[in-house]
Amino acid sequence: MFLQLTMFSSFKFLLICLVTLRTTAAHPATDEHNYYKNNRGTFQNPAKDVRPKFRYWLPDASVDPAGIAADIKDIGSIGAGGIEMCNYFMYGGQIGEPASDWSTYGFGTPAYNKILNTAAQATKDNDLVIDLALGPESGQGVPAEWDNPGLAYDLISHNIKVSAGDTYKGKVPGYGNGTLLSVTTAAILHSENYSTPNLVVGLIPNGFINWTVWNISADSLNDVTSRVRPDGTISLEFPQHQTAKGYFLWASYFKLSSDRAAIPGSSPQNFLQNGSFAVDHFSTRGAKVTTDFLEKYVLINGVKELFQQVGKYIWEDSVEIKSSLYWTPDLASTFKEMHGYDIGKYAMLLAESY
Template structure:
């Protein structure tokens, strides 16, 4: 087999086969000449592209200022990186949002369908054979929002004195159809063997109230069409205004 000099191979290698490097920025609190210099240095060291994302430890005051993610100064910094990487034959990837998880400035409040939601629950005990008409168990975790949606109500038999609190799976009762207009449960529970009772669970969907970008930007519901569309709407606006010639992809940081 022919032996080849490794440094020579590296010099001859096309940029598309070279490794990329994560390029953390202090948001837009950067100088254009410094950006160009650093990109040249990365190219000289053999990298074929950069992945641009905001450093997670940036001072919140910077993120809330004119130098924050998504501002005109931020877009200008990305333009500089794009032009310099194109000039050097490199590529540029952009984080799809200001950090992890994915977030979009197109979401204005926690009431919007695109916002990240979570499932929480409440529980209560009802005696064997008892008739219950009253409030559902409260959510065990409440956020600073009035928005919540009842998803499902169910019951399982649980044996008294069982320290492991094991539910008997074959005793499941769907109670969702027994919720009246006042959001009360109205149901007579079956008799059970001596020493057991019913455990009632109510599951609720509510906004997770999670924000990134110094608390400015709501995290999207990653599994919903509305969440994806919130991202698309933001990037459609950016791409209509700017041309990033070396841009290869958008990516989600840390996933």
């Protein structure tokens, strides 16, 4: 029996399902159907809750509050139900400088709170509804200390290849580059290189995308994590194999990804001025980073009370987090509790590149 290693981006989806299933199964969704049935108005005069809304992109908090109020009034005057307020902030862009100083006009600053208050008040004055993205860009994160354990994690891999019949003595690959999840070995039965043109806009060649498919022996897959010494060294013998000429020595680690949703302001002096980091989407720690920030810096000075009157959704537009492989520190223990075996042994099968 053999297993094939290649680029499995779909495993990201599987891991998302694994964790979110546990957290959502016990919380049935609100019966929105009955709500809308009783609050939708008529075809000729639909209620504000079911009218189309405008997605309103806020560049940053340096814009004129009076202009926002005027926009919302105009939106209501043509029959819309309200706005979805997205905090654009260059949409996470890393190139170029912001047009204004985000140390002053960033997400969660007093200037931002003033803008949000104006938008919510204008929504109320015009009998509309307002939705708000959880944070800047798509809402995947908020300002936080760079080492906050509630931020997003990556599962990363390091490996070397060892010839059959050889002995390996030394550091496990990549040791120290995160929290060790597992160290595994597997016999390599076959490998084949592939290449395809990298097409820009589906038409224009821009070099090539190259990758290798590795076939490994499922029976040879072995978890040797317990043999790693406190200093990160390991001693292993790789036996001769009937068909394999070599082995993988594979180490998997998880660590904070440091992926940003917004870049810092100029000369940041504190975390509030240091942009936003994506939060862990698979733990209560990550959720609490967001809710704590919103309660302390966003839903203040009357904004919370206004949103209780005219707000509909506080939402994340999409999970746009750069990652080698999404992870969370409790995933391994949750997986074992649900399935009865360790995922660490199979971590190399989840990796995207080799």
